[in-house]
Amino acid sequence: MELWFKERQTPGLEIGFKVKETLLRGRSPFQEIAVVETFQYGRLLALDGMVMTTEADEFIYHEMIVHPAMCTHPRPRRILVVGGGDGGAIREVLRYPTVEKAVLCEIDREVVEASKRFFPTISSGLDHSLVTVVYEDGMTFIKGKEGEFDVLIVDSPDPVGPAESLYQAGFYAECHQALGPEGILVVQSESPLLHQELVASIRRNLLEAGFREALFYWAVVPTYPGAMWCWALATKGPHPLNDFNSERCRSIQPSLKYYNEAVHRGAFALPNFFKNKITG
Amino acid sequence: MELWFKERQTPGLEIGFKVKETLLRGRSPFQEIAVVETFQYGRLLALDGMVMTTEADEFIYHEMIVHPAMCTHPRPRRILVVGGGDGGAIREVLRYPTVEKAVLCEIDREVVEASKRFFPTISSGLDHSLVTVVYEDGMTFIKGKEGEFDVLIVDSPDPVGPAESLYQAGFYAECHQALGPEGILVVQSESPLLHQELVASIRRNLLEAGFREALFYWAVVPTYPGAMWCWALATKGPHPLNDFNSERCRSIQPSLKYYNEAVHRGAFALPNFFKNKITG
Structure with missing residues (x-):
C-alpha cells in the first residue's frame, strides 16, 4: 500500500508527498493538526491540510523570515514572533547574543506541543531561558503595547479564518506602536506568483499603518504554493540594504544553511513582474 | 469529471495540475509528447510525462537560461541552443541586436512542431530570418566544430536516456572547442535541493573540459522538482559579475518579465548549503 x-x-x-508513517492526526480548538513522515522532505507539519513546514526545507523559510531584520536593526534585543508555533523562527532569533528576550505569541498551544514532540530540531529554542511562550491571539496580545520590541516577526498562516486580521492595516498599526523607534516588522507575505493582489495589499497596509518604508524580499520554499515566497520588511528607520550589518551576519554564518550577506542582498532584488505588478 | x-x-x-483540455498526446521517434491546457499555469508541455514548460512560468526559465551569458559576453553574435525545442531560449536570444545568427539544435522535430502549433508566444522566434533549426543529436552536431559560437546554451531535459551524454565532460570539451576565445557555455543543471550529486558533477565535468571557471546561478521554477533550479555558466574568459554589461541589460528591460541587473547579481548569490555542499 x-x-x-x-x-x-x-x-x-x-x-x-509519499508518506512513510502518520505520526499525529488530531484536532485542536483551532484547527486540524497532522504530522507525517514523508520520503522526500522528512517530517511534515500540516495545519488544516496545508503544509506549514517540513524538516528538509524549513531552514530556508525560518532563516529568511528572521535574519534580514536581525542583521538590519542596529541593536536587536527584544524580539516578538507572532504565529510560528513550530518554534523555527525563535530558534533563528536565539543565534544573536544581543537578544535579551524573545516572545512567541501563538494562538494554538497544541501546535507548540506537536512541534516539541515531533520536530525537536525546529522547536529546540522554545525552552530557552530568554524565551516566553504566550498562548494568545496575536491581535489581542499586541494591542496597546508601546515601544516594547525591536524586531517583530509575523509568521502567520494563510489569510483565511482567524489569521485574516493579521494582514490588515489595523494590526500593522498596533505592531508599529509596539515597536521601538528603529523597529522593524517582518510579515510573511505569500507567493508573488500566485497571490499578487494580496501581496500588493500587504504593502499598502504597512505604509498606511505608518511605516517609513516596506520592502519585499523573496526566496524559494519548494513545499509552498507557487514555490516563490516573499516577506515584507517594514521599517521605522533602518534600511535593509543601506544599514545592513555585515559583521553581525558573518558572526552567525557557521550555524546557517541558507542565509548570508550575498543572499540577503539578492533576496531584495525583485524580478520585473514583482516590481512592476506589485510594488509599482 | x-x-x-x-x-x-x-x-x-x-x-x-487540473486540466481543462488535452490538446495533444502523441509519440515521436524519441518520446511521448503531450500538451494540456491547465487551470493554474496555462498550457503545459510534457515530454515522457515530465513538465518541460508552462505558459505561466516559462518566462523565468527562458530569461534565466539566456540573459546572464548574453549580458556577460563582450559581443555575443553567434549563438547555439542545444535542446530547447520549444523555442523559448531562441526567443530571448533574439532580443539582442548584436546577434547575427542563432542556431537551434533539437533532436526531436515533433517538439518544435508542437511548440509552433500550441505555444505561439514561446516559439515566436523560430521562423526569424537569423534562426536556423537543425534536427540532430547535440553531440553529433557539435563534434569537430571550432570557434563557431560566442554563446552556447544547453537547454536539455533531465539526464536520462539520450540526454545523458549532454552532462558529460566529453560533450563539454566539444562545446569548449566550438566556442570562440571568449566563449560562454550555459548548462541547465537541475535542482540544487534534490540533485546535489549531479549538480556537483556538472561543475567538475565543466572544469575538466577546460573551462576557466564554472559558476552556478539559480532561480525559482515552480513547476520543476524542488522548485529551486540552477544553471552553470562556464566561461573561457569573461566573468559574469566583473564583466557584466549593464548598458546592454538595460536596453532589453522593456521586454523582460523576470531578469534585470539586480536579479542577475542576486542569482549568483548562492545559499550556504549550495556553496558548501556543491561547489565546495
Missing part, C-alpha cells in the same frame, strides 16, 4: 498526503494548493494545483 | 495531469517528480514527490 502507498500512502500519500496531498495538498490542494489552489483549485488547480496539487502537491503530493 | 475532473481531469488532472500528475508528474511523479521523485519517487516520493508529486505535482498535479
Whole structure:
C-alpha cells in the first residue's frame, strides 16, 4: 500500500508527498493538526491540510523570515514572533547574543506541543531561558503595547479564518506602536506568483499603518504554493540594504544553511513582474 | 469529471495540475509528447510525462537560461541552443541586436512542431530570418566544430536516456572547442535541493573540459522538482559579475518579465548549503 498526503494548493494545483508513517492526526480548538513522515522532505507539519513546514526545507523559510531584520536593526534585543508555533523562527532569533528576550505569541498551544514532540530540531529554542511562550491571539496580545520590541516577526498562516486580521492595516498599526523607534516588522507575505493582489495589499497596509518604508524580499520554499515566497520588511528607520550589518551576519554564518550577506542582498532584488505588478 | 495531469517528480514527490483540455498526446521517434491546457499555469508541455514548460512560468526559465551569458559576453553574435525545442531560449536570444545568427539544435522535430502549433508566444522566434533549426543529436552536431559560437546554451531535459551524454565532460570539451576565445557555455543543471550529486558533477565535468571557471546561478521554477533550479555558466574568459554589461541589460528591460541587473547579481548569490555542499 502507498500512502500519500496531498495538498490542494489552489483549485488547480496539487502537491503530493509519499508518506512513510502518520505520526499525529488530531484536532485542536483551532484547527486540524497532522504530522507525517514523508520520503522526500522528512517530517511534515500540516495545519488544516496545508503544509506549514517540513524538516528538509524549513531552514530556508525560518532563516529568511528572521535574519534580514536581525542583521538590519542596529541593536536587536527584544524580539516578538507572532504565529510560528513550530518554534523555527525563535530558534533563528536565539543565534544573536544581543537578544535579551524573545516572545512567541501563538494562538494554538497544541501546535507548540506537536512541534516539541515531533520536530525537536525546529522547536529546540522554545525552552530557552530568554524565551516566553504566550498562548494568545496575536491581535489581542499586541494591542496597546508601546515601544516594547525591536524586531517583530509575523509568521502567520494563510489569510483565511482567524489569521485574516493579521494582514490588515489595523494590526500593522498596533505592531508599529509596539515597536521601538528603529523597529522593524517582518510579515510573511505569500507567493508573488500566485497571490499578487494580496501581496500588493500587504504593502499598502504597512505604509498606511505608518511605516517609513516596506520592502519585499523573496526566496524559494519548494513545499509552498507557487514555490516563490516573499516577506515584507517594514521599517521605522533602518534600511535593509543601506544599514545592513555585515559583521553581525558573518558572526552567525557557521550555524546557517541558507542565509548570508550575498543572499540577503539578492533576496531584495525583485524580478520585473514583482516590481512592476506589485510594488509599482 | 475532473481531469488532472500528475508528474511523479521523485519517487516520493508529486505535482498535479487540473486540466481543462488535452490538446495533444502523441509519440515521436524519441518520446511521448503531450500538451494540456491547465487551470493554474496555462498550457503545459510534457515530454515522457515530465513538465518541460508552462505558459505561466516559462518566462523565468527562458530569461534565466539566456540573459546572464548574453549580458556577460563582450559581443555575443553567434549563438547555439542545444535542446530547447520549444523555442523559448531562441526567443530571448533574439532580443539582442548584436546577434547575427542563432542556431537551434533539437533532436526531436515533433517538439518544435508542437511548440509552433500550441505555444505561439514561446516559439515566436523560430521562423526569424537569423534562426536556423537543425534536427540532430547535440553531440553529433557539435563534434569537430571550432570557434563557431560566442554563446552556447544547453537547454536539455533531465539526464536520462539520450540526454545523458549532454552532462558529460566529453560533450563539454566539444562545446569548449566550438566556442570562440571568449566563449560562454550555459548548462541547465537541475535542482540544487534534490540533485546535489549531479549538480556537483556538472561543475567538475565543466572544469575538466577546460573551462576557466564554472559558476552556478539559480532561480525559482515552480513547476520543476524542488522548485529551486540552477544553471552553470562556464566561461573561457569573461566573468559574469566583473564583466557584466549593464548598458546592454538595460536596453532589453522593456521586454523582460523576470531578469534585470539586480536579479542577475542576486542569482549568483548562492545559499550556504549550495556553496558548501556543491561547489565546495
